[in-house]
Amino acid sequence: MTVTQEQATWFADAFGKLVGNVEQAILGKEHVIKLVVTAMLSEGHVLLEDYPGTGKTVLAKALANTLDGTSSRIQFTPDLLPSDVTGVTIYDQGKGIFEFHKGPIFASIVLADEINRASPKTQSALLEVMEEGIVTIDGTSYEAGQPFMVIATQNPIEQAGTYKLPEAQLDRFLIKTTLGYPDRQTSVNLLLDASNRARATKVQPIIASSAVITMAQLATEVHVDGSILEYVADVVAATRDDQDVALGVSMRGALALVRAVKTWAISQGRTYVTPDDVNDLAQAVLAHRIIIDPESDFAGVTAQDVVARVLVSIAPPAYRAA
Incomplete structure (x- = not known):
């Protein structure tokens, strides 16, 4: 079933309201907020990596408050156990049975x-x-429910007492992005409102969990032309063949990019995906899935450089000769 223009217009309007609501807590970072909302509506997860004090936790809390559903926060520490996250089975002497007590992972939005x-x-x-x-x-398997999204944060500067995320873990994040420092005018506006130390708490729910599920389903029905799929396949394959790459993007990454560009397209009121949608999201979806060769890494080559180089080297469908 193909998305109608009326449905796309409704989606774009709802998407804009979600972004605007979160923007009450995070000023001047519209693009990053759009990426995070895109991940939520693509049924994916987000990794926010940035310096201390840039608003990573505030952004995650603001998005959780925007959704009229359940949310939880897990403060990861070296002594945290798996059962502290997932839950644990406890024997009830009165009933004579084992009962499962759910952990904080059972929530619509989980802040890790x-x-x-x-x-x-x-x-x-x-x-x-x-x-x-x-x-x-x-x-015994227990469903986390829908919608379900993990927003994880990490600080790239402090290395003491930290454990690098394994590649298998990174590959499960749909998008990895960074907030960065605010511009001068945004900094001044934040200083003027310095007494407000809990900006995220002022964000009120504006969308029900059921509506998020509906929007996510709608996004999956956006049309993607065969030439776009070939373009994505070529981009992903090129990351594997790059001379500076030890491990390129997997098929999970390619599938993630297609899911994300569908949501990105309909968020702009379109019923179809364009090559520009792929270019807009390639860095956020693909870069963290690439492992740079140690020698190239020492020379200063980054995964972002590889993705940018690949996008330049492969002509998008619109510019290919018939």
Whole structure:
């Protein structure tokens, strides 16, 4: 079933309201907010990596407050156990049975704060639920529910007491982005409102969980031309063949990019995807899935450089000769 123009217009309007609502807490970062909302409506997860004090946690909280659903925050620490995240089965002596007590992962929006401070064992507890939306405890599977989204934050500067996220974990994040410091005028506006230390709490729910599920389903029906799919396949393949890359983008990354560009397209009121949509999201969706060769990494080559180079080297469908 193809999306109608009327549905696309409605989606774009709702998308704009969601972004505007979150912008009450995060000033001057419209593009980043759009990326995060796109991930939510694409049924994906987001990794926010930035310096301390740039608003990572505030953004995650603001998005959670925008949704009229459940939310939870997990402060990742070195002593955090997997059961502290997923939950644990406890024997009830009165009933004579084992009962499962759900952990904080069972929420619509889960904020995994400072995720790289937890041990690899605890980080791996998120692998199944982020990929399949299911938590398996003692052989029994429990559904996390819909919508379900993990927003993780990490600080790239402090390395003491942290554990680098494994590639399998990074690959499960649909988008990795950064907020960066605000511009001069935004900084002045924030200073004028310095007494407001809880900006995210002032964000009120404007969308129900059921509406998010409807929008996510609508986004999956956006038309993607075969030439666009070939373009995505070529871009992904080129990351694997690049001389500076030790490990390129997997098929999971290619599928993630297609999901994301569908949402990006309909958020602009279109019923179809264009090559520009792919170019707009390629960095945020693909770069964190690339492992740079150690020698190239030492020479200063980044994953962002590789993605940019690939996009320049491959002509988009609109410019190909017939």
